[in-house]
Amino acid sequence: MATVAVLILHVFTHFLVLSSAENCPAFSCNKVIDKLSFPFKNKTQNFPECGYYTVDCSDRPAPPKIQLKEGGYWFQFKSIAQSGTVLINDSKLQERIKNLETNDCHDDIFSDLSPPSSSPIVNISAHNLTLFRCNNTLDNTPSDDPYYACRNENYTYYTVSYDGLDCSAIHIPILPPSPSSVYNLSALTAKFPLQVQFTKECTQCYTIGGKCFDYYGKFKCDRGECWDDEKGVYKCEKAGDQICRLKLGLGVAAGVVALVVVYYCCYVWEKKRQDRQNVEAFLRNYVPLQVKGYSYLNVKKMTNSFKEKLGQGGYGGVYKGKLNDGCLVAVKVLNRSKGNGEEFMNEVAAISRTSHVNIVSLLGFCFEGSKRALIYEFMPNGSLxxxxxxxxxxxxxxxxxxxxxxxxxxxxxxxxxxxxxxxxxxxxxxxxxxxxxxxxxxxxxxxxxxxxxxxxxxxxxxxxxxxxxxxxxxxxxxxxxxxxxxxxxxxxxxxxxxxxxxxxxxxxxxxxxxxxxxxxxxxxxxxxxxxxxxxxxxxxxxxxxxxxxxxxxxxxxxxxxxxxxxxxxxxxxxxxxxxxxxxxLKIPPKPYLSSPAKSPAVADSSCTLVSIQ
Structure with missing residues (x-):
């Protein structure tokens, strides 16, 4: 049973095996960029189901190139990890970025750098800087404003959205942050990791033998000609179709029962092990490369055995620490009672998507058995x-x-x-x-x-x-x-x-x-x-x-x-x-003034607010 559980987890987290074998065979560029398949497709593969991101290996011995957007810029493709992390290292684009420090900001460079958006099939994540491209409607650009980035004839770029201006948000990759940095154009980079992960729905579709499709912006799971979408059952249209006969022979009901039994056994006998593996898979697939992992021994060392406590939260204590380079950090040690790792993954998933001067930066983490900690930039003045x-x-x-x-x-x-x-x-x-x-x-x-x-x-x-x-x-x-x-x-x-x-x-x-x-x-x-x-x-x-x-x-x-x-x-x-x-400002209507429940509880539509008169 343990072997079956490990196999299921392996299938859920290993997305590179997803492909259309008939029309979209796996391909290789070199020893580093090897055995690529959906969502990556060869330049010669014209079938839409082959993938989202086109790879060109034809210009040997020059490095392979990858196009992250249809008709977009061709990046120099350095490598790809088994977890689905693509490493972009484009020397030509890096030279163009350097010119931004001396010349007016260039719209084309920002457009080329902008990574693709997530889809119903694929989640995209990278360490990004959000810039707001605003039409030039002010007589004087506040260049001394801490949120001002640069300007040209058409646009002014800021790191926050200015009210009264017609602005649109763009996301561009930047270098890993230092604990107290304020992001600016000097942090832009054309050498960055881009994480490409299948959505949960797509992974589940694959486990039942289907293929994932982006159907007009909505997720669709195609389980082949043997599947009747309207009736929700397998059918056998061809007498000689062995696949259909096999699926019909097994029966949908038997398959569902088998899955229920497997998952129930895994839940009962291996819950702790699964929880640990889920968090480990999450850390491999979703945590940016610049967020460093630390052992618990390192955490004890950096906090001097948790000598100086900064505060206590609902999920654990926070301690002052120092990294090897002398940088001060705040270490949040999570309670053991939260054994399934839900709050750990929840916090990392949310904060790793952010890059803003008013959001605290995550610098590292520790996940070792039941020991879990998050390492943040240190805030000298503590909490408000x-x-x-x-x-x-x-x-x-x-x-x-x-x-x-x-x-x-x-x-x-x-x-x-x-x-x-x-x-x-x-x-x-x-x-x-x-x-x-x-x-x-x-x-x-x-x-x-x-x-x-x-x-x-x-x-x-x-x-x-x-x-x-x-x-x-x-x-x-x-x-x-x-x-x-x-x-x-x-x-x-x-x-x-x-x-x-x-x-x-x-x-x-x-x-x-x-x-x-x-x-x-x-x-x-x-x-x-x-x-x-x-x-x-x-x-x-x-x-x-x-x-x-x-x-x-x-x-x-x-x-x-x-x-x-x-x-x-x-x-x-x-x-x-x-x-x-x-x-x-107008004085608002008088709100109902309430005394809410003492602690969060299950929502109840019959509850009422008490007006304090």
Whole structure:
């Protein structure tokens, strides 16, 4: 039984055996680029089912070339790993990239560098920089802006999306990041790994003897002439067709029963082993090459046997460490109780898809038996939480000041807007709170802790969830109670609004120790003051500018925590409100002010919110 389980896992993870043997035989270019098949096709193979990416081996002894997009640039093809990682090393394109440092940015170079998009059959991943190509509509380009990249006659390129400009996102490969780097054009490279992996649906299609097709943007599994799509059964149209006779003889029911028995036995007798192999396969196939793997002994060494603890999260402790080159890191050691590796893979899968100045960078990992750890860039100023809460002195004045709070809130909003719209896939964080916002040496905010994140298609407006996820006090009503609407990116907006309210108030939203009942729930208390046009009564306001910033943060937070998700702004609109004047902001309708469940539970459409009057 163990042998069968290993064989099944091997078939699931080894995608290069997928091919159409009749029309698309495997081919070789040299000893390194050998036995290629679907999704790679030879230049002479004109059948659409042969593959997505054309390889030209004809120009020997010159290196092989690969075309990642139909009619696109021909890259120099260096090698391919068994895991499906293609290594591009194009010296000619690298020379063209160097010219970008001295000349105006060249649209054609960016277009040539841009990797292909994922499809219903193949997932594509690489370490990318997202640039926003904007039409030149401003008189003066802010070249001193930290998000400015370069410009030419037609376009200006930024690392964030500027409101008011007509922009489109492009993704281009860059060198691996250093712990505190801000990406710019000097990091562009024509030597990069590109991971090509089959989707789960395509792999499952192969295991039942089918072939994968991209049918007008949708996945289709073709199981051959013996399969009747309408009836969902095998048929035998030709009396002499031995394949059909074999399939008919075995019977679909027998095959299903056999699979159920095999998977049940594997689940019962080999679950721990499968969990470990799943994570190992995931690390081989999805983790970028520049994210280094470390042994547990190395993790103990870099943390000095976990001497300095930085904090404690829901999934484990975080410790300060140092790499061999002297670079400081934060090491997140995961709890043993999470033995199946779900949160480990979830966090790595989400964060490895990101490249943004307001998202923390993953530098390495450890997966050794039951020992699991994630290694991140070190944030000297720790979490935002310690700057806005003080259990010993609830009336403490802000450490940061209102200008810094406004700047931090804008940075977090830009990071969330990137997760929702800037990535190839949409990432919903589901745990936005002060504890998960880290500050670097310049108090630049970075979103961290993607253990509860959910990756979904950018076209998906509503996502499905089996259970609520998040932290009590920040969970949107619809996440734990479906009668309030569908779960979407607006659920992150609600969490952001609750956090913004705490940043402005300098206290937790619910204070059970408050002497005055009306002050227990801060958003309710502050909304009454806005309604009556009273002084906000917040600490640390020293000027009219501070007063305007405080009012702006409060109004934006109240818009974000509207009970109906459709009444909440998207993060792009939140950025516009934060960058605009407070005079242009309208006071939102009064939201239902709620006390959610103490911990995430299964969503129940019968649940209700309690209004605190």
């Amino acid at each position: 939480e310690k700057f806005i809460f003080d259990a010993n002195n609830p009336q403490k004045v802000h450490h940061l000041g209102w200008e810094a709070l406004e700047r931090i809130s804008l940075g977090i909003a830009r990071g969330l807007e990137y997760l929702h719209r800037g990535c190839n896939t949409r990432i919903l964080h589901f745990d936005i709170k002060p504890h998960n916002i880290l500050l670097d040496e310049n108090f630049l905010p970075k979103i961290s802790d993607f253990g509860l994140a959910k990756i979904c298609d950018r076209k998906e407006s509503i996502v499905s969830m089996l259970y609520a996820r998040g932290t009590a006090g920040y969970i949107a009503p619809e996440v734990f109670c479906r009668s309030f609407g569908g779960v979407s990116h607006k659920s992150d907006v609600y969490s952001y609004g609750m956090m913004l309210s705490e940043m402005a108030g300098g206290r937790r939203n619910i204070n059970v120790e408050a002497e005055n009942t009306s002050e227990i729930y801060f958003p309710h208390w502050i909304y009454k003051r806005l309604e009556l046009d009273e002084e906000l009564g917040l600490h640390g306001i020293k000027s009219e500018e501070d007063k305007a910033r405080a009012r702006k943060l409060i109004i934006v937070s109240l818009w974000c925590i509207q009970t109906d998700p459709s009444n909440r702004p998207a993060m792009k609109e939140v950025i516009e409100m934060l960058e605009g004047s407070v005079e242009s």
